[in-house]
Amino acid sequence: MTKCVLYLFACVAVATAHVCMISPPQRGSMLGINKMGAVDCMLVAGPCGKRAVGPAVALTGGQNFTVTFQKNLDHWVKATPGYFSIMWGLETMPLKELVRIPDMGQPSLSLFSVNVTIPTDKPGKGYILQTQYMTNNPKAPPTFYQCGDIIVM
Ligand SMILES: *[C@@H]1O[C@H](CO)[C@@H](O)[C@H](O)[C@H]1NC(C)=O
Numbered sequence: 001m002t003k004c005v006l007y008l009f010a011c012v013a014v015a016t017a018h019v020c021m022i023s024p025p026q027r028g029s030m031l032g033i034n035k036m037g038a039v040d041c042m043l044v045a046g047p048c049g050k051r052a053v054g055p056a057v058a059l060t061g062g063q064n065f066t067v068t069f070q071k072n073l074d075h076w077v078k079a080t081p082g083y084f085s086i087m088w089g090l091e092t093m094p095l096k097e098l099v100r101i102p103d104m105g106q107p108s109l110s111l112f113s114v115n116v117t118i119p120t121d122k123p124g125k126g127y128i129l130q131t132q133y134m135t136n137n138p139k140a141p142p143t144f145y146q147c148g149d150i151i152v153m
């Protein structure tokens, strides 16, 4: 029985990896993010996991903003460590990488905070701050996505 459970857990652990974004708030919900494998943190379709636009956070070009995300399920492999990218732009256009954080094998549910400077773009709606979890793990989906909606003032 114990073996069975362990085996199942191993299967789940290698088949999935997750990232949640806390600030700006991710699209969809944050229900259950204190547990590994939260449904709202397992989005594999770019750029925003097919989630509908949510309430937007108002930011100004040139301001500093702290992005906080959670590695909901660890997917680090020693041979080919992955990374997290914080991306910026209009959802409909190619995004720009603001910062890249290496995945150093922190445990599942670890929080990461990183300061970014918001680019000075044309004011308006439709911008996103996006977190990508690039797993670089051959046994996992290549990328997990989260988006938070932004209006540039
Ligand atoms: C944003 O942060 C950078 C790096 O810490 C700092 O040099 C800059 O003055 C800050 N900008 C604003 C508008 O606070």
Ligand SMILES: *[C@@H]1O[C@H](CO)[C@@H](O)[C@H](O)[C@H]1NC(C)=O
Binding pocket: 066, 113, 114, 115
């Ligand atoms: C981010 O900026 C805040 C406010 O300036 C500062 O208190 C904090 O130490 C910075 N965090 C990092 C990781 O640089």
